[in-house]
Amino acid sequence: MAIDVKSTAPAPVRRLSRKDLQSGEPDRKVPFLARWRRDYPLLIMVAPAVIVLMLFTYIPLLGNVIAFMDYVPFLGIRDSEWVGFDNFTALFADAGFWNAFSNTLQVTALQLILFFPVPIMLAVFLNSVMRSGVKKFTQSVIYLPHFLSWVIIVALFQQMFGGAGVVNRFLINNGISPLDIMSNPETFKLLITFQGIWKDAGWGTIIFLAAIAAIDASQYEAAAIDGAGSFKRFWHVTLPGMRPIIVLMLILRLGDSLTVGFEQILLQRDAVGPGAAEVLDTFVYFNGVVDGNWGAATAAGLLKGVVSLVLVLAANKFAHKLGEDGIYKS
């Protein structure tokens, strides 16, 4: 993931140690024991992080084997029965899984169409604001919702759009029948997309603003001298300048296709029911932790992880084909 917005990578500098200073030997010629004596404090420093990652990332990664087991917590991994691909077969026969899968893809599609362009447009708009005071103030305001918890965001939406909220009260006072916004399964996916926009679109402008700032101003000047109006300058200078970052963000989003606002949806799932609100992550949670179908839930989670990895690699490959750098350079 090389987001090369501002390349500050330090030049590789040869590090000196007391040993080095005495002998002037390059690193690889320093014997192992001497390196050990020299570097062991660094290893001690890395140790806590390595232990935490080992315990809560690597070992659980191996723990995914229970996707191929009839896992019974009482028996543990050692004594639970191996069932091969039975969990996956059961999963594919489960209408609930396909419902969650389809909901996830629908939400992702909505987010790509409605959410993804918003930060780009906001960044272009903010960039056109000349007064730096006004610009800074606006930025501080629109970044703020990013830092609020989903519980607060949902509470705010409830207060604005709920049955007794500001909008419906206004409609009722004006003799219009109230709208069911917060608990309507039909429009639930739109609702969570707009909540996502409200929370994170402002924050998302940061990276695009940086991309715009990195565009050479003389390009604009040249375009203007050649008679390009503001729209043409946007189309032929700004947009091409932003393209690598847009492609990068798109790849990251596509790679995350199967991850859609877990906490956000979990909070509101009860209001509309699982038919409209169940996504893969909530499916894993309810199936596994709540209902105790450990094997099947792990299978669903593992499937999601593998597909996500394939998606991100495929999207990246596609970007290379288009001549973009993507996440890593080819």
Place this chain on the structure above:
Amino acid sequence: MSRSTETRPAWMGKPTPFASVSRALGIVLMCALVIFPFLVVVSTSLATQTEIDRNGGYVIIPTEISFEAYRQIFNGTQVTRSIIISVGITVVGTLFSLTCTVLAAYGLSRKGSLFQKGLLTFVLITLLFGPGMIPVYLMVKNMGMLNTYWALIIPGAVSAFNIIIIRGFIQSIPQEMFEAARIDGASEWRVLWQLVIPLSRASIAVVGLFLAVGYWNNYFGPLLYLTDTDKWPLQLLMRSFVLQNNISSTAQQIPGMVRPPQQAVQMAFVVISTIPILLAYPFLTKHMSKGMLTGAVKG
């Protein structure tokens, strides 16, 4: 309006009045969309029952200020306790997480040190794969951390992304300073404490603030790991309190006292859980874009 032309390059030309007006409207609209809900929440939390009833559930500008809702919230033992719990998790979690992160960032910052390459790869791989919810849950359970606060702090404490950010800052410290310190005979620990930490204080502070916001806002962790409702932190209590309208168990009734407006209490709850974020916000905005960009991942 003359000031606005100060930074405008000559080639750009003057914007039409229509463009200026629509730009100003755009800014006002954007800010209003964010600020208005907060205004409603703060106003409702300060309003009296009669006024809320008269308006039908909310107040935009209260005519009469009442702090009854806040008094009620701090009377309820469960709410008060949940605030203390949240503060505790946030402080301990941030300190633990930051300690692991800074130590690892320095330990991995020197190219060519023993095992540096292998350990860095070990850390970076975690950016690509997540182990999934269930295996982590079972691990936490098997370690006996279920229903303890450690389950909220330790499993997510180390993020490769944060390590890479701080490591990047450490690597941008001029190499001569390390050489000087070492020639003077300083140990690695002393270099870390007296050179690295003071010089990368800003980046450490930013990562720390982001971590703190994360711990404060965490609601799924407690939902997953804390089975005992007495241990619930603020976010989880707020969920049952505001979103599920479960007021009776949270607010203690004092006989003879006027029951405060339910809406006001709920909104006061939202205000209280937002205040720490607002307090940290100036520091976050000061450094965040810098931290976001220079922290761009370097392998």
